[in-house]
Amino acid sequence: MNSPKPELPEINKEDRTPLVDVLLEMLAWQQKQIDELAQEILKLKGETTKPKIKPSTMDKEGAPGSDDSSSKRKKGPRRSKKGNLKIDETQIIQPDEIPEGSRFKGYQDRVIQDITFQTHNIRYRLAEYITPEGLTILGQLPEDIQGGSFGKSLIAFILYQYHHQHVTQPLLLEQIRDLGVDISSGKLSYILTEDLDDFHAEKDELLKTGLSVSKYIHTDDTGARHKGQNGYCTHIGNDFFAWFSSTESKSRINFLNCLSQGKTTLYTLNTGAIEYMAQNKLSVVILATLENISVCINTAPDGCEWLDQQGIVKPRHRKIVTEGALMGGLLDQGISSDFSIISDDAGQFNVFDHALCWIHAERVINRLIPLNDSHTKAVDDARDQLWSIYHDLKAYKLNPVTEQASSIRQRFQILCSTKTCYETLNQALGRMGKNQHELLRVLDKPYLPLHNNLSERDIRDYVKKRKISGSTRSDAGRKARDTFASLKKTCRKHGMSFWGYLKSRLLKLEGIPPLSEVIRAAAASG
Numbered sequence: 001m002n003s004p005k006p007e008l009p010e011i012n013k014e015d016r017t018p019l020v021d022v023l024l025e026m027l028a029w030q031q032k033q034i035d036e037l038a039q040e041i042l043k044l045k046g047e048t049t050k051p052k053i054k055p056s057t058m059d060k061e062g063a064p065g066s067d068d069s070s071s072k073r074k075k076g077p078r079r080s081k082k083g084n085l086k087i088d089e090t091q092i093i094q095p096d097e098i099p100e101g102s103r104f105k106g107y108q109d110r111v112i113q114d115i116t117f118q119t120h121n122i123r124y125r126l127a128e129y130i131t132p133e134g135l136t137i138l139g140q141l142p143e144d145i146q147g148g149s150f151g152k153s154l155i156a157f158i159l160y161q162y163h164h165q166h167v168t169q170p171l172l173l174e175q176i177r178d179l180g181v182d183i184s185s186g187k188l189s190y191i192l193t194e195d196l197d198d199f200h201a202e203k204d205e206l207l208k209t210g211l212s213v214s215k216y217i218h219t220d221d222t223g224a225r226h227k228g229q230n231g232y233c234t235h236i237g238n239d240f241f242a243w244f245s246s247t248e249s250k251s252r253i254n255f256l257n258c259l260s261q262g263k264t265t266l267y268t269l270n271t272g273a274i275e276y277m278a279q280n281k282l283s284v285v286i287l288a289t290l291e292n293i294s295v296c297i298n299t300a301p302d303g304c305e306w307l308d309q310q311g312i313v314k315p316r317h318r319k320i321v322t323e324g325a326l327m328g329g330l331l332d333q334g335i336s337s338d339f340s341i342i343s344d345d346a347g348q349f350n351v352f353d354h355a356l357c358w359i360h361a362e363r364v365i366n367r368l369i370p371l372n373d374s375h376t377k378a379v380d381d382a383r384d385q386l387w388s389i390y391h392d393l394k395a396y397k398l399n400p401v402t403e404q405a406s407s408i409r410q411r412f413q414i415l416c417s418t419k420t421c422y423e424t425l426n427q428a429l430g431r432m433g434k435n436q437h438e439l440l441r442v443l444d445k446p447y448l449p450l451h452n453n454l455s456e457r458d459i460r461d462y463v464k465k466r467k468i469s470g471s472t473r474s475d476a477g478r479k480a481r482d483t484f485a486s487l488k489k490t491c492r493k494h495g496m497s498f499w500g501y502l503k504s505r506l507l508k509l510e511g512i513p514p515l516s517e518v519i520r521a522a523a524a525s526g
Helices: 017-044 152-164 169-178 185-193 197-213 252-259 271-279 284-290 300-309 315-332 358-366 373-398 402-416 423-434 453-469 475-493 498-506 515-524
Strands: 128-130 136-138 216-223 232-237 242-247 340-343 353-356
Touching: 017 423, 152 169, 152 185, 152 475, 152 498, 169 185, 185 475, 197 232, 197 242, 197 475, 197 498, 197 515, 216 453, 232 252, 232 453, 242 252, 242 453, 242 475, 252 315, 271 284, 271 315, 284 315, 300 315, 353 358, 358 373, 358 423, 373 402, 373 423, 402 423, 453 475, 475 498, 475 515
Parallel strands: 216 340, 340 353
Antiparallel strands: 128 136, 216 232, 232 242
8 A cells, every 4th residue: 555645636627637537546556555455454363365476587588597698606616614723623534444554645634513502501619718807808800700690691682582583582581591590581581671771881882872973874764663563673883883763753843852872962053953943934923032042051941931922822933942952952062954865755754954865756646546558658658768867866976067967957857847648647747846945966076966865764673573573572673773773774784793792792703893983083084
């Protein structure tokens, strides 16, 4: 049910053809919705549903299994599969019988990979003495295991299995018990959610550092139930970092609050804040009053109290002033007004210098339901022109030329103003034309990506975790899920083993610096 609902056009009484086409398309759209809902009802009732069988590609040219020589993959140079393996044990095996006079020629190596997976329980016997003065002295446990009954390697394994391998908590409990570990479900839950302050602190530094070294970020959100209530998880990131935050809202205020994480001052009235309020058509009377006020507020409750003191009571006015003050706080903390936000056209992300994803823009046209061959041809022609512009934008990113930028803008304007025989397509192109500035930002900033695929890829792993483990039940659990999703994705972006990262942090091993330093180094190297 992703195709857009057709809208009735404004037409002259003399020409009713567009209206008939739209009505027919609306009937087709409604039938499609009915069919999909019927299948969903059958699925919920446990009945057999219509299978989705993809067409075979076996007979297509270049498909796997075809006789087309161009489809055969070229073999690359053979690589040594075991050349870098660590050898833990070497055994020399002699032939069963060695005839007399045989000459030794050396060895043929056969490397067998295996794993030793077993518990390693240590009993620490703390020696106790009584001094001549009558005082008791006792041997001390190693610093890394004080205050607990489980070693750091076991804790690293638990965190890795749950957050990286997506093993559910009941299955994880069964697994480590099968290995011989005596642990309760409550203690396992504690390990997964509590005493993680160092990890939370490192996660908070990801956003602060990432924003400071970046010219743009990708962002998106997805559903995230918490305590039985619907909520949302917002992703912010780029090639250097990934950061997740789960909240109850996905408003613009919430997004600006996410960007403000770690900032000492949340709300600030400055020139940037006033400009934002004016652009969003705040009441002239309120705007004139705020222009003469200087405010720096640190918490949301204090912000609400300040709004009450100023007599700003209408929800729309409070919303605009809060958003503007949050924008002012971000600008005051060093984020440039030219900072780019790349999104899928969700309204809450339309702040600073907003850029849109071309993949999402094209989906509006791709989801149309043509009624006849003329409509189909019109849609195909529009998509061909759209992708032609997209490919030219990719070429422009590699070699920006002013004349080419002017040509691309002109072609885009012509496409969006085209009037075809398909009225719904005309409406879709018209809406796309209103987003010209956001879709063509790359012409002014060639370093910007043309799509928001990075954010969708990053958030997909979070969605997988949500589908497997369901919702979170405690605030500590939700915070832990956000933290380890952020740390894991950031490690992956820099080619680092998440298992190695966990062992480094828990066992205090050297080799993996703070992720904020890794981000700065990657940004400095280009």
